[in-house]
Amino acid sequence: MKNILVPCEFSKASEQALRFAIEIAALSQGEVTVLHVINLTPGYIETLETNPYYVNSMSILAELKRQAFADFEELKQKLNAGNVVVKFVIEQGLLNHAILKSIHKQDADLVVMATSGASGLNEILVGSNTEKIVRSSPVPVFAVHKNQKxxxxxxxxxxxxxxxxxxxxxxxxxxxxxxxxxxxxxxxxxxxxxxxxxxxxxxxxxxxxxxxxxxxxxxxxxxxxxxxxxxxxxxxxxxxxxxxxxxxxxxxxxxxxxxxxxxxxxxxxxxxxxxxxxxxx
The missing domain is CATH 3.40.50.620 (HUPs)
Known part of the structure; x- marks a missing residue:
């Protein structure tokens, strides 16, 4: 558990997962990569236009990246990682594809993800994002539900x-x-x-x-x-x-x-x- 990947959208649940990962890395003398995924795809689906972001897509992406880096710095200060190396990367695309890509790219040997679960018909047809990664990840996955020490x-x-x-x-x-x-x-x-x-x-x-x-x-x-x-x-x-x-x-x-x-x-x-x-x- 030396190279730990933590998908993060800056929610309270993500904060708990990142804290859990940092504690593991502190014991294993490992490092943590925080992954934030930017997905502009819903814009295409919602507007039904051929290329709705043609004019401003680069400026929108740049602004989203800027905000993500600011959010990460704020989160990092709050968590106080101590001697654990915590780096931040951004990928663009579908969440599950970006996570699987990052596992290989970052040479991760563990994924730590927050999950709020899924239920009913949504669970049958969609499932939680964490469940999808559990199903397809080539490395072990920790699914974290609460602030567990x-x-x-x-x-x-x-x-x-x-x-x-x-x-x-x-x-x-x-x-x-x-x-x-x-x-x-x-x-x-x-x-x-x-x-x-x-x-x-x-x-x-x-x-x-x-x-x-x-x-x-x-x-x-x-x-x-x-x-x-x-x-x-x-x-x-x-x-x-x-x-x-x-x-x-x-x-x-x-x-x-x-x-x-x-x-x-x-x-x-x-x-x-x-x-x-x-x-x-």
Whole structure:
């Protein structure tokens, strides 16, 4: 977590995400890149003109950039980053495309994003911007919902199945656990259609932990109507926690049909959620 990218539109939520990123960078001796995205595309759509910004587009863009730099300096003074290097970049275009471009351009190894979530029909058809990045990012993403202190994190909730096919993910989670010096909680949510006994599932989780040589962990089986409900309920019972999950990165029609538990949790859980796109089967 040396090169951290933080998309920012200068809202209160963005400020909280940036503060979270700076605290991580202070511990990792890393640096933070604040990304502000300027998107003039809605002007074309709203006016239905061929080129509505033809005459003044450069002056409009220049003014938006000037204001963004002023807002960044004000935010930087408020946050007091200490010895952490915090740089500011501006990209123009669609938000999600600009973030993915910046991950590669800035050689980022972590994205920290604020999210207010999404709900109802909007969640099904659009989803939060953070959810879209969670689905497509080549590096881990922290979704931050509130002003959560990095130094207070003591627990990592790791919802998991019991299949032994998660080597790359487990290595990432181990590194996360070491960084935060936290206890790992292996959580298996038992939904109504799952008929295996709790004790059998607990034994399977213990075998899972031994197989991957995990340390400083607990195993937890919780019953709930859905995986999302079980994860969020357990997180609310455990103070000073974050959630670590994998996502399969479905997009398009596949995403509408299958979705992702990780993305649902990102949208609805008040705790910070760390996600990593799993490529293993």
């Amino acid at each position: 990095v130094e207070q994190i003591r627990n990592i909730i790791f919802p998991t199945t019991i299949e032994l096919n998660k080597s790359a993910l487990i290595e990432k989670v181990k590194a996360l656990q070491t960084f935060f010096n936290a206890k790992l909680h292996l959580l298996h949510v038992k939904t109504p259609e799952l008929k295996r006994k709790d004790q059998e599932l607990k034994m399977a989780l213990e075998n899972f932990a031994r197989f991957y040589s995990l340390k400083n962990y607990t195993t937890v089986v919780k019953q709930a109507k859905t995986e999302e409900e079980g994860i969020i309920k357990f997180a609310r019972q455990l103070e000073y926690s974050i959630i670590a999950m994998s996502t399969h990165g479905h997009t398009g029609l596949t995403h509408l049909m299958l979705g992702s538990i990780a993305e649902d949790v990102v949208n609805h859980c008040p705790e910070a959620v760390w996600t990593y796109t799993a490529h293993e089967i």
